[in-house]
Amino acid sequence: MSSRQIPRISLRNFNERKDEIGREIIQAAENVGFFILFDQERPSQQDIEEMFALSTRYFSLSNSIKSQYPFIREHNAGWEKNAQIRPSTGVADPKESLQLQYFRRDTYWPRDLPTIPEFRERCLEFMQSVHDLSMKILTFFAVALEFPPDYFARAHELSFEDCLSTLRLLRYHSLEIDKDIDVPKPKWRAGAHTDFDVLTLLFQESGGDGLEVCPGREAHTSFALGDEWTAVPAKTGEITVNIGDMLMAWSDDRFKSLYHRVRIPGPGDSLNARNSMAYFNQPRPHTVIQGPAHKYEAMTASEYILNAMIRYYRPTHGSEGFTAN
Ligand SMILES: O=C(O)CCC(=O)C(=O)O
Ligand SMILES: [Fe+2]
Secondary structure (H helix, E strand, C coil), X not given: XXXXXXXXXXXXXXXXXXXXXXXXXXXXXXXXXXXXXXCCCCCCHHHHHXXXXXXXXXXXXXXXXXXXXXXXXXXXXXXXXXXXXXXXXXXXXXXXXEXXXXXXXXXXXXXXXXXXXXXXXXXXXXXXXXXXXXXXHHHHHHHHXXXXXXXXXXXXXXXXXXXXXEEEEEEECCCCCCCCCXXXXXXXXXXXXXXXXXXEEEEECCCCCCEEEECXXXXXXXXXXXXXXXXXXXXXXXXXXXXXXXXXXXXXXXCCCCEEEEECCCCCCCCCCEEEEEEEECCCCCCEECCCCCCCCCEEHHHHHHHHHHHHHCCCCCCCCCCCX
């Protein structure tokens, strides 16, 4: 395990400290690719705790209810259980997840869930607050790349009918039941992958350690890395932010999108279920992605996502944990 530190950046008094915060964020994105934000106004600690409680209530519903909105790969939306096979491991992550795309909220979000009629409304509110914070952060990136300050905000505007930004609720199974039985144990809760979006805001829960990142990726088109993994501690209320492949491409590889994975609990760790929530900022499909130095051919976001899906779902033969998504 590497001793590399994941930068921690306080958002306290955001408006007064904007310049300083911006500098810290850009430096972290250039040098590490992952950073932890805390002291944010919204979503507050309480907003996040309530959202985790809502997510737990959702996952405790029966499979037959949750499967009314099954995962559809072409849409990257819906509910899956033990079904996401990462090419880096070749086996399904032992988890379930629900992907809520903002623009499909009227057509493809669970509705009228028994015992949680407020599910949809609460998810929308949470998405809105995470979106607002995401746009504040993306403004720093726009300025650093010498684009207009609202450049990324316009590409992600929630009010447009084709907004692709997505909230993913995740629940990795408890490993308590299997602990004494002689069955093959999974090696990873989530196999190594990069995110193909622009920017991910990830919410972890205290007690749910296991997330690890691998620094050293030089080009958004490469698979590669080394074998130094750094733990990203889990704490309820804090926000782990990582650069996705699209922002790495959009910045001519200046901001780093890193491989990350979730390991299974080690000796002394809790075997309880692990919950997390990820908000993926994804630009509108027709947005053109090209960095200021034109290092790569211009590509629309929809072409980029399509390529990523092909690249990430194609089985590869690299050594364990080191290939694609
Ligand atoms: O659960 C986590 O901590 C990470 C999830 C993740 O990396 C993803 O869904 O892309
Ligand atoms: Fe990820």
